[in-house]
Amino acid sequence: MSKKKRKEREPITSFDVNKIINPKFLADLDNNELDKLAKETRKHIIQACSLYGGHLSSNLGVVELTIALHKIFDFSQDKLLFDVGHQCYTHKILTGRPLTNLRQKDGVSGFQKRDESPYDHFEAGHSSTALSAATGMAIARDLNKEDYSVVAVVGDASILNGESLEALNHLGQLQNKVIVILNNNDMSITKPVGSMSRMFRKMRLSPSYIKAKDSYKRLMFKTRFGYWLYRVTWNIKNWFARRLIRNNMFEQLGFAYIGPVEGHSFKDLQKALKKAKAQKRSVVVHVRTQKGQGYKPSEKDKTGNWHGVAPFEIESGLPSKPKPQNMRSWSKVYAHLTYQIMEEFEHTVLVTPATLLGSGLEDIFKKFYTRTYDVGIAEMHAFGLATGLALNNKLPIISIYSTFMQRSFDQIIHDLARMNLPSIILVDRAGLVGADGETHQGIFDEAFLLNVPNVTVAMASTPELAKSIYLTSLKTKEPVFIRFPRDYVNLNEVNGKELSIFKGEWLIEQEGRNNDVALITFGPILEQLKPSLPKEVTLINALYQKPFDKNVLSSLFNTKSVIISDSYGTEIGFPLLVKNALIDMGFKGEIITRGIPTSFIEQASISEQLSDFGLDCDSILALVKEQLNNVK
Ligand SMILES: Cc1ncc(C[n+]2csc(CCOP(=O)(O)OP(=O)(O)O)c2C)c(N)n1
Known part of the structure; x- marks a missing residue:
């Protein structure tokens, strides 16, 4: 909508972010209205994280950036990749996914998810994968002769991981254009570490870099010779540039560089993103943001306590469920x-x-x-x-x-x-x-x-x-x-005395009766099972999952039914190997194995997940009792 038409309508004074269907409405909004939308979005994020927990600080830092991205690009066509993906809450809200059941079973995921929305083109959770994937997408786009932008948002800590650096190294020499948004908040979970991170900190705080670059351009444009020199002789310009201004790492690698840009100003963000969109080659837009922006406790946080939060009370900032006593x-x-x-x-x-x-x-x-x-x-x-x-x-x-x-x-x-x-x-x-x-x-x-x-x-x-x-x-x-x-x-x-054990030892925690049923398991769930475990059952604490305790295993030779239950690894790990070891021994009884399925398991509470797979206390006890009845 043109500025003139916008003037003809009443300014929008409030937004209900729960009702957003897609980001197309952003095209009509002026910067004041965008500021109001950002405020409502922040409120919604704080509210959702206070109820369900989540990556609060990272998300509060990129509200304006994400809105500006959706205003300048059309991510129903263009591709948007969030590195790690933990900072995608504003993107979810703008694409019709309010955070009403964030990270709950069957609710909205805390990361980008392709089956949630056509606006999600990528998925992650681990850091530093976005630049590699963006490079691949850009190559595929150009091979397919398609036309859209590929935009990757990556944090100042994640960009320093090996995979990101490998991608930058590759992308810098390619003709395939990617827009890299470096979200520099000078924080990882805690303070970022390393010498390159120190360099980013300097770049972030250094508007003198932009000034030097602009002065160079102005100087060159003063004379015809300078103009000719600037426009035509790229190599000579670089030669001069290297002497007149300090090129940064990205320019050295072959990227165009825009920034640092004030990441909470819609005016600056839109200007920079338009410029990046118009670039012919890959470009890094260096955006300076404040992690935790808009919520006092998270703004002040330098230790990282507000990076990923459990449910909390908004007023006080205190956890809503105090840590369990003792x-x-x-x-x-x-x-x-x-x-x-x-x-x-x-x-x-x-x-x-x-x-x-x-x-x-x-x-x-x-x-x-x-x-x-x-x-x-x-x-x-x-x-x-x-x-x-x-x-x-x-x-x-x-x-x-x-x-x-x-x-x-x-x-x-x-x-x-x-x-x-x-x-x-x-x-x-x-x-x-x-x-x-x-x-x-x-x-x-x-x-x-x-x-x-x-x-x-x-x-x-x-x-x-x-x-x-x-x-x-x-x-x-x-x-x-x-x-x-x-x-x-x-x-x-916690302060109990240590027991003397040897490597590979298994403990017989309970001797059962009549060689009926033995349960081999390990980890804290064993302790929870103990009080309710029928006395007839032999309980083996497999302290070591590798190596096995062959003596204890052999002692089960005449047991009628052995249950091997693993609540902390996949079914094809420990349970299967113990089963094979029993078979190799010539064991003739029944063997039942339980473990986590080798699948990608979606969000839910840990207890919900354990019970879904029959690996919680109740399910294991039910199985044990069933086996006791079967063998009697
Ligand atoms: C491979 C991997 N290691 C560790 C993490 C844990 N982790 C999640 S976010 C994060 C910090 C990311 O910092 P940055 O990239 O600067 O993004 P910010 O949260 O500051 O926006 C870390 C270490 C991860 N997700 N993936």
């Missing part, structure tokens, strides 16, 4: 143990790839600052680094989420395992993870690791066994993976 997260249990171990054993070095806060490692980083490394979103590097440490007489401890460790599988096999290097890997959020859904499930590492020579894999059922496994691992000479779930344990148990 409970501690498994992450904190292992952080506590790590603190003690690092205090006692000086050859230990802790490495984490950008999940310091989630795994509760802040105190350890403060206390042992010469022996702790947050390497940023660099999971491959974390394992490569650990390899070097282990080769030079240090004991690396890597703290990582199961899902992100998928990035490091080659380093696990090729480096740590093949060279058989002493190392301890704390695998956080192993098993089902709940509301983050498909992209974040920690279910695939177990079966993978069981397949890798030299490695040991363990999961404790209680904090005292966690301590025993950890201490035993300090003595072993190979990589040990200690997995633990996204769950809480009773705090009273």
Whole structure:
């Protein structure tokens, strides 16, 4: 709509974001109206996150940017890729998906999802994939002789991951145009790390760069010779430019560069995006935003507590459900143990790839600052680094989420395992993870690791066994993976004494009667099962999923029915391998296996997910009782 026509209608003073069907209405709005829409959008995001939790800060930071993108581009045709995808809430709202049941079972996903909307052209959850995919889309578009823009939004931390840098390296030399929006809020989950991140910080704060560039242009345009020089002789211009202004990394790589742009100003954003759209080659639009913008507690946050939030009260900013009394997260249990171990054993070095806060490692980083490394979103590097440490007489401890460790599988096999290097890997959020859904499930590492020579894999059922496994691992000479779930344990148990155990040991927790039924399981669910488990049943705590305890396994030889239940890994991992081991032994009884299906499991609460697969306490107990009846 032209400015004149817009003037003829009454200005829009309020928006109901629940009623938005698609972003086409944005074309008619002026900047004042866009500001009002941004305000309503923020309110809706805060409201939804306060009820369901979610990635609050990242989303509040990109409200104007996302609205401006939808105003300048038509993403029913153009392609929009959000890197990680955790910052796509405004995009969802503008494309007819209010966040009324965000991240709930059968509700709106917290990430882009192609089957949710024709406006979602991409899916992610892990970081740093968007630039590679955008490059592929641009190549396909040009091969197909199609005409649309490919726009990738990537954060200043995610762009520093290896895959992003590989994509930039490739894209910079191609003719296929991609518009890269660098959303620079100078934050990862916590403060971003590394020397390149320091460079972005300088660029972000440096309007002098733009000034220098503009002055150069003005100087050249003053004379005919200068104009000719600027327009015609690209190489000479670059030669001059390199001497007159400091080219940034993106220009060096072959991209056009626009920015830094004020990311909360519709005027500046639209101007920059129009310019980017008109560019003939790939372009980086460097947008400066404030993470958490528009909600005081998240604006002030420098520790990352508002990056991903649990439900909270909007007024006070306090969690709406206080942490369960006397409970501690498994992450904190292992952080506590790590603190003690690092205090006692000086050859230990802790490495984490950008999940310091989630795994509760802040105190350890403060206390042992010469022996702790947050390497940023660099999971491959974390394992490569650990390899070097282990080769030079240090004991690396890597703290990582199961899902992100998928990035490091080659380093696990090729480096740590093949060279058989002493190392301890704390695998956080192993098993089902709940509301983050498909992209974040920690279910695939177990079966993978069981397949890798030299490695040991363990999961404790209680904090005292966690301590025993950890201490035993300090003595072993190979990589040990200690997995633990996204769950809480009773705090009273945390300071329990450690038991003396050996690598690969299984514990017979309960001797059943008449060799009727045995249940082999492991992890915290075993502890929850114990009080209600019928006394006739033998209960085996398979502390180590690799190696197996052959003696305990042989002791089950005459059992009529063996149930192998794994609530933290896929059915083709531990359950199948134990079943095969029993068959190899010549076991003649019945074997029933239960594990998480090898599928991509959508968002829901962890308890809903466990019960869907018959892996919660009630379902396991029902199965045990059924088997007891069958064999009697
Ligand atoms: C491979 C991988 N490692 C770690 C994470 C966890 N993670 C989610 S968002 C995030 C920070 C992203 O920072 P940035 O790219 O700057 O985006 P912002 O949230 O600041 O907008 C991290 C580390 C992830 N999603 N994927």
